[in-house]
Amino acid sequence: MRRSIFVGFHRAASKSLAHTTFTNTTRDKSFTENNAVFFSLCLRWFASSSSSSSSSSVTQREEGYNASSGIASKSSSSVVRCDLRRGGEKSASSSYSHSTETTPTSSGKIRSTKIVDDDMTEQQPKKKNNHVVFVLGGPGAGKGTQCANIVRDYNFTHLSAGDLLRAHMKSGTEDGNMVAQMIKDGKIVPSAVTVKLLLNAMADSKSNRFLIDGFPRNKENRDAWVSEAGYDCDFVLMYDCTEEVMLERLLGRNEGRTDDNVESIKKRFVTFRESSVPVVEFYETLGKVRKVDAIATPEEVYEKTKESFAQFE
Ligand SMILES: Nc1ncnc2c1ncn2[C@@H]1O[C@H](COP(=O)(O)OP(=O)(O)O)[C@@H](O)[C@H]1O
Numbered sequence: 001m002r003r004s005i006f007v008g009f010h011r012a013a014s015k016s017l018a019h020t021t022f023t024n025t026t027r028d029k030s031f032t033e034n035n036a037v038f039f040s041l042c043l044r045w046f047a048s049s050s051s052s053s054s055s056s057s058v059t060q061r062e063e064g065y066n067a068s069s070g071i072a073s074k075s076s077s078s079v080v081r082c083d084l085r086r087g088g089e090k091s092a093s094s095s096y097s098h099s100t101e102t103t104p105t106s107s108g109k110i111r112s113t114k115i116v117d118d119d120m121t122e123q124q125p126k127k128k129n130n131h132v133v134f135v136l137g138g139p140g141a142g143k144g145t146q147c148a149n150i151v152r153d154y155n156f157t158h159l160s161a162g163d164l165l166r167a168h169m170k171s172g173t174e175d176g177n178m179v180a181q182m183i184k185d186g187k188i189v190p191s192a193v194t195v196k197l198l199l200n201a202m203a204d205s206k207s208n209r210f211l212i213d214g215f216p217r218n219k220e221n222r223d224a225w226v227s228e229a230g231y232d233c234d235f236v237l238m239y240d241c242t243e244e245v246m247l248e249r250l251l252g253r254n255e256g257r258t259d260d261n262v263e264s265i266k267k268r269f270v271t272f273r274e275s276s277v278p279v280v281e282f283y284e285t286l287g288k289v290r291k292v293d294a295i296a297t298p299e300e301v302y303e304k305t306k307e308s309f310a311q312f313e
Pocket residue numbers: 137138139140141142143144145146249250252253254294295296297298299301
């Protein structure tokens with residue numbers, strides 16, 4: 001904890017230095033004066049924080065996150081940004097435009113992986129104490145089938161991203177038509193559309209346990225979720241299945257879907273391999289993936305699934 005606070009302190013100091021350097025016209029004089037004042041303030045701060053016990057520091061920080069104070073949201077966005085950079089994705093600023101002064105600068109100085117992961121867990125506030133489980137797996141792996149069992153036994157609300165998108169495509173709007181074409185082509189619909197549908201559905205629900213099925217389909221989906229929802233999932237339930245088995249299941253599904261034909265299915269498999277597998281791998285680096293072998297009878301798959309829900313009994 002002390003180390004985390006110190007890293008924040010160090011970062012704020014670096015940022016202040018950078019700011020001073022680039023904005024002062026009478027650079028040398030002002031630089032020296034500003035930094036003398038700044039470091040004197042820092043020394044005072046450090047002396048006072050050293051005198052308080054470490055347990056009270058922990059309590060204060062935890063309380064800060066729960067209360068969603070300004071300080072808490074600063075720390076939180078700062079940490080998520082580090083994580084994004086580690087994943088080598090798009091620039092943090094484009095994804096988190098609500099960021100504040102404590103956001104890491106472009107100097108790219110990032111904390112160690114261990115500390116980032118600890119902070120991910122500590123700092124993401126859970127809105128309304130929501131529990132969110134992302135359910136992933138290839139097309140036809142059996143996600144929807146197993147979600148129905150979990151809903152029955154563990155009091156979860158099931159939100160299928162695919163179902164929400166299919167309802168949306170029937171709206172007849174331009175947006176809906178675009179979604180229809182993308183689904184037929186096995187493509188992933190822009191995250192803004194999907195995340196909005198999911199968050200609206202959650203807002204309409206009184207539940208605080210959500211199974212979000214078929215989401216996030218790619219890293220962009222995941223980043224948009226964290227940005228908009230403000231928190232990550234509890235864990236990812238991943239149904240592992242071969243394409244051969246999935247193809248056979250999809251061709252026998254018979255739900256009248258526009259994408260359950262050989263041509264669309266092949267495209268969906270490619271999309272799954274190229275976009276969805278990497279997001280599962282990303283969550284593996286966070287230790288959040290619970291894999292279930294999906295090549296068995298539905299009952300056997302469910303027996304394995306239940307192991308991940310013991311905490312919800
Ligand atoms: N373990 C299983 N064994 C055999 N068939 C299954 C199994 N799980 C699901 N199915 C069937 O496979 C098809 C696809 O399952 P579904 O749950 O809709 O997959 P997903 O939601 O992952 O696309 C459905 O017709 C379903 O009844």
